[in-house]
Amino acid sequence: MKFSKNILCIGAGYVGGPTMAIIALKCPSYKVTVVDVNEERIGRWNSDDLPIYEPGLLDAVRAARGKNLFFSTAIPEGIRAADIIFVSVNTPTKTFGLGAGMASDLQYWEKTAHQIVTYSEKPKIIVEKSTLPVRTAEAMERILSENKKNIHFEVVSNPEFLAEGSAVNDLLEPDRVLIGSQQTESGFKAAREIAAIYAHWVPIEKIITTNLWSAELSKLVANAFLAQRISSINAISALCEKTDADVAEISFAVGSDTRIGFEFINASIGFGGSCFKKDILNLVYICRSYGLNEVADYWEKVVKMNDYQQERFVKKIIKEMFNTIVAKKIVLLGFAFKANTGDTRESPGIYLAKKLLEERAALVICDPQALENARKDLAGLEGEVVYEPDPYRATQAAQAIAVITEWDVFKKLDFEKIFAGMRKPAFVFDGRNILDHRRLFQIGFNVFPLGKPSLTHF
Ligand code: NAD
Ligand code: UGA
Numbered sequence: 001m002k003f004s005k006n007i008l009c010i011g012a013g014y015v016g017g018p019t020m021a022i023i024a025l026k027c028p029s030y031k032v033t034v035v036d037v038n039e040e041r042i043g044r045w046n047s048d049d050l051p052i053y054e055p056g057l058l059d060a061v062r063a064a065r066g067k068n069l070f071f072s073t074a075i076p077e078g079i080r081a082a083d084i085i086f087v088s089v090n091t092p093t094k095t096f097g098l099g100a101g102m103a104s105d106l107q108y109w110e111k112t113a114h115q116i117v118t119y120s121e122k123p124k125i126i127v128e129k130s131t132l133p134v135r136t137a138e139a140m141e142r143i144l145s146e147n148k149k150n151i152h153f154e155v156v157s158n159p160e161f162l163a164e165g166s167a168v169n170d171l172l173e174p175d176r177v178l179i180g181s182q183q184t185e186s187g188f189k190a191a192r193e194i195a196a197i198y199a200h201w202v203p204i205e206k207i208i209t210t211n212l213w214s215a216e217l218s219k220l221v222a223n224a225f226l227a228q229r230i231s232s233i234n235a236i237s238a239l240c241e242k243t244d245a246d247v248a249e250i251s252f253a254v255g256s257d258t259r260i261g262f263e264f265i266n267a268s269i270g271f272g273g274s275c276f277k278k279d280i281l282n283l284v285y286i287c288r289s290y291g292l293n294e295v296a297d298y299w300e301k302v303v304k305m306n307d308y309q310q311e312r313f314v315k316k317i318i319k320e321m322f323n324t325i326v327a328k329k330i331v332l333l334g335f336a337f338k339a340n341t342g343d344t345r346e347s348p349g350i351y352l353a354k355k356l357l358e359e360r361a362a363l364v365i366c367d368p369q370a371l372e373n374a375r376k377d378l379a380g381l382e383g384e385v386v387y388e389p390d391p392y393r394a395t396q397a398a399q400a401i402a403v404i405t406e407w408d409v410f411k412k413l414d415f416e417k418i419f420a421g422m423r424k425p426a427f428v429f430d431g432r433n434i435l436d437h438r439r440l441f442q443i444g445f446n447v448f449p450l451g452k453p454s455l456t457h458f
Helices: 016-026 039-045 057-064 075-081 107-119 137-143 167-172 185-198 212-243 247-255 276-289 291-318 348-358 369-380 416-421 437-443
Strands: 005-010 029-035 067-073 083-087 124-128 153-158 177-180 207-211 329-333 364-366 385-386 402-403 427-430 447-449
Touching: 005 075, 005 402, 016 029, 016 067, 016 083, 016 167, 016 276, 029 039, 029 075, 039 067, 039 437, 057 167, 067 385, 075 107, 083 107, 083 185, 107 124, 107 137, 107 364, 124 185, 124 247, 137 153, 137 212, 153 185, 153 212, 153 348, 177 185, 177 212, 207 212, 212 276, 276 329, 276 402, 291 348, 329 348, 329 369, 348 364, 348 369, 364 369, 385 447, 416 437, 427 437, 437 447
Parallel strands: 005 029, 005 083, 029 067, 083 124, 124 153, 177 207, 329 364, 329 402, 364 385, 402 427, 427 447
Antiparallel strands: 153 177
16 A cells, blocks of 8 residues: 555654554554564564553554554664654663753663664654653754755654553543644644644644744643642641541542642652653753752652652551561552553552562562563562462451552452451551542451541551
């Protein structure tokens, strides 16, 4: 079949894979190729054992794969053939040198820019899909303009707002699609071309166009605002525990104000995921580099509050279990950073597991999708860790349960049966406030919710 356009995506991760699957599905006249340096990942994208767990994704991939959606490691060929290249490589926090622990590590992104220059033979639109520091497109343009073939590359920013666990739905029905371009004739033309892709299924009024720098910065700001709401309610959860107020009642009362709304004000053990922390730290680093220290301090507090919330949760477990957890069997219900994903990047579960192991607890990790990643995260740590997908087996002879992830399956467990198999006194620390605390208390558990009065038998 002759395709009307060749789209390439460099980076077959949580963003590149799902985004391109939906573009391929909705734009059958385009050829969409996703390339990656990671052969194993590409192999799995070409199988039914996809490298990431995402509800609805396998169906979407199956519907387009082999027709107009292709996964490959042939990067030079992919670049040569492409009219539009989405760059969707990872941009983690830098772990070395200047800006270590704060700035974005742009080495993967820069490598792709050089590869594009090396292998291109015709003009292209280069789309920044990765989350990048504001004004990165300027550096991208400089690298791309250093080509002896006189090829014109137009750089466009099209940040991705999907959330893991709901990626397919978020892509099918986004709140908005953001496209930033240079405010020049060729910039506007490129923005129109990218908009035309999404217009296959996204209502035109939801496609927002801005200048390049606003698009780049909006992505960091959106994540900072979302995380800020979580840190705000988590800060209040600590105060609730001192005053017998109930944080869930507060979320409802406060969120009922339509100006505030209910989203992202559920108290938790802390936010995780690969992006909130890294993007805020990046924002903080950018502000400091412009000498805006007050602005930097303001946003840095969002991350500090998140660290505090996780520390608080661990300390509570140790204190309430009589200040010693040596050899006590503690079950982490959940390990993914949120429900409906197997992703554990920056999951509060990692911090919690490490701290409990330092206290020499015997850990059991139970998660429907994240055990493979949990094993990698905790590899090499000293101490006893058992990985058990079945919650009933996991809790046998355990002394405590700590809820880390809000999986629906955990809400429906038979806690009478679980209580019967546990050692007494039995504890529940609900880091997500998903369980029926009063019922658990009636069964015999000592219950410690987040930001609510505890229910104990002593
Ligand atoms: P990821 O680590 O899952 O995937 C990135 C992929 O890029 C990896 O498979 C890696 O092998 C590949 N890669 C790196 N350098 C390459 C190169 N030179 N050539 C070919 N492949 C290369 O990352 P992700 O979670 O998909 O995130 C990608 C970007 O999107 C990040 O900037 C992130 O901040 C942003 N983002 C992520 C999410 C999310 O939910 N994960 C949502 C919105 C935005
Ligand atoms: C987040 C944003 O929601 C996406 O818009 C963005 O594209 C993405 O980051 C990114 O840039 O990577 P994601 O991290 O996948 O998506 O998941 P969220 O649903 O935002 O949850 C993040 C964390 O906050 C999870 O640990 C979740 O449990 C926690 N959370 C969320 C709370 O603790 N309380 C809440 O009320 C909501």
